[in-house]
Amino acid sequence: MNFIARADCETMDKQDALAGFREKFSIPPGTLYLDGNSLGVMPKGAMARATEVVEREWGVGLIKSWNTASWWDLPVVLGDKIATLIGADAGEVVVTDSTGINLYKVLAAALALVPDRRVIVMEGSNFPTNNYMAQGLLAQLDDSYEIRFVEEHELEQAIDEHVAVVCLTQVHYKSGRVLSMQALTTAAHLVGAVAIWDLCHSAGALPVALNACKVDFAIGCTYKYLNGGPGSPAFIFAASRHQGKVQQPLTGWWGHANPFEFERDYRPAINIRQMLSGTQGVLSMALTEVGLDLALQADMALVREKSKALTSLFIDLVEQRCAGHNLNLVSPRDAQKRGSQVSLSHQHGFAIVQALIARGVVGDFRAPMNMRFGFAPLYIGYVDVWDAVEHLSQILDSEEWRRKEFNQRSAVT
């Protein structure tokens, strides 16, 4: 590996076909933001859209805006936009609710497709809210269901003819490791199981091919690489072949076949709207579209290439400049198997992340000793990577992290 100078990174930035996206985002001065895998930065257009929604659509349009400003249709309009990013067709995605609640819906729907099976395969080490929601669902059902928690190397063996649903997160929230959607979906289908994928750390970061892989259902969030804003609503993908043929349990009026007839009894819509439940937070939903529209302008193949280049550069630089400090690479070394983040472990990881934040380099920490650094290709450049490693190297060499109190309270996912 050759020595990489800052000037080399400057050259790479100049040659970066995606470099123009950075000016579409507002990045606070003095901040080197490597946490887009947790909360994406604000698109510069967000405030104008917020003003439009608050002052014009709510303030002036009032109740009429449900129709005239298309509030009612936002889940589908935004869903169609996300569909193009994840290899789905129009009418297969809605934006709504939270990721966990959406998992509950599709997991219940999926289990009903294979009523003679009782096993759900999940990767226990991944972000646990999916585990929790599955456990909450199973507590509602009879005692015969079980979750088979396995890790990556056990997955293939675990997917057997007892399995009803294989429910996996494509990119691991800690390590950034990418599972093979194609291989694992095929493995699920071969034994007659249904495949659900969580795209929280995938959507907007790498090309996803749901229909090419014949995925049954998927969920994901919009506040990471899609820059939808804090807690912006999640999405659901339901393959068109399942729509109108499954039922999800959170049957609110937004999912009714004829919501404005106010019928006493539920009848599901026979399209993707059946995945909706109740009234949606319009402000959060409307702002989501701003980040989404930027992602739609980017070529996802280029995004992925840059993502791999950024993360590889980070790993190379850390190994060149931070050797001897007991940092361990948690993420896969093979860029193909890595999402848009790099995780390093260190015994004093929490304090090191705090020392970095004090210098304006924002990553995050996941217990017990995992430092996560996300590289959102639309607004992070190669010089950013170089500068981040320079700070890390200085902090390690000077042991300036020792001044940070060990006061653990992490931020959201």
Place this chain on the structure above:
Amino acid sequence: MNFIARADCETMDKQDALAGFREKFSIPPGTLYLDGNSLGVMPKGAMARATEVVEREWGVGLIKSWNTASWWDLPVVLGDKIATLIGADAGEVVVTDSTGINLYKVLAAALALVPDRRVIVMEGSNFPTNNYMAQGLLAQLDDSYEIRFVEEHELEQAIDEHVAVVCLTQVHYKSGRVLSMQALTTAAHLVGAVAIWDLCHSAGALPVALNACKVDFAIGCTYKYLNGGPGSPAFIFAASRHQGKVQQPLTGWWGHANPFEFERDYRPAINIRQMLSGTQGVLSMALTEVGLDLALQADMALVREKSKALTSLFIDLVEQRCAGHNLNLVSPRDAQKRGSQVSLSHQHGFAIVQALIARGVVGDFRAPMNMRFGFAPLYIGYVDVWDAVEHLSQILDSEEWRRKEFNQRSAVT
């Protein structure tokens, strides 16, 4: 009944102790907004708060704002504020998700409290999303459960020793009729059933005394009389005696006892946070606080008195000025039994509502022939009522409603 002149209404406005609230809200010029029972108007402070959340908290604070801007705590902070409006204690309410999803949570929790019972009593004619959610929940459980749909006059008889849960909406969405929370909760408890109340049309419109009535669980929305904004998040009340002793099924990481430990398995928080599921839409949630803070400045007893006076005035004026046009009063004539809206039926109700909207008088229509007029006491005055009836009278006398096409598409609740 004496003839009521506009000048009489002007006098009433001058004597109105709540009149000062109107200037805190932005009401579009030329609009007489009688739809605050569907979507409340915008507080003038909303835009400043939106700017703060978008530009400062998201744009600059980024991931840190989960802690520094208290995003993580908003459900509880806002819940404590709502608690004071509905007769609950601090720590008994969280703001989160949608009303229907919250009903699913508390209904499942309530059913588990009475495992030997199989009947849910609901009023089938009320806003049906609660019916739908209950039906979705029961489809997950074994076949022995049933919903006993009854109407008001049958309620007392329907609440017998087979009943697990009495689940009622306090103010009827069509008629505005108020049920006795005290009497019906007592009736439920006398037979060993659990009481759930939906406060969608109550919160902010009339004093609610959940703990004085010993209510077990409640839900409600914030976008009507609390002016939280379009689709602003809903709330859940769980009496402190039930917290940590029930489990709700939508067990996401926000309801975990230790969410930042990322444990594999779910352990519920033993406080009101156990009613939370996933990540919340911060923008919609933060804006909710602006309307809530205005409601907190108002004396709910005065709000109720004005509400009764406004709706009574409307009924009196309609009867004085619109006689002979086959309008029928759907709402209770007794103001004690009426929420903050008046519903009138007319064979051509849809067209009449359209004609009113064309004149800037915004009410709404609920099939088959129900015209709803909401009177939000914080921003509607007595002259507004007089003017609205004047428009209605002119529309009926001139039959100008005949020009409106019969193109039914209603707005949201």
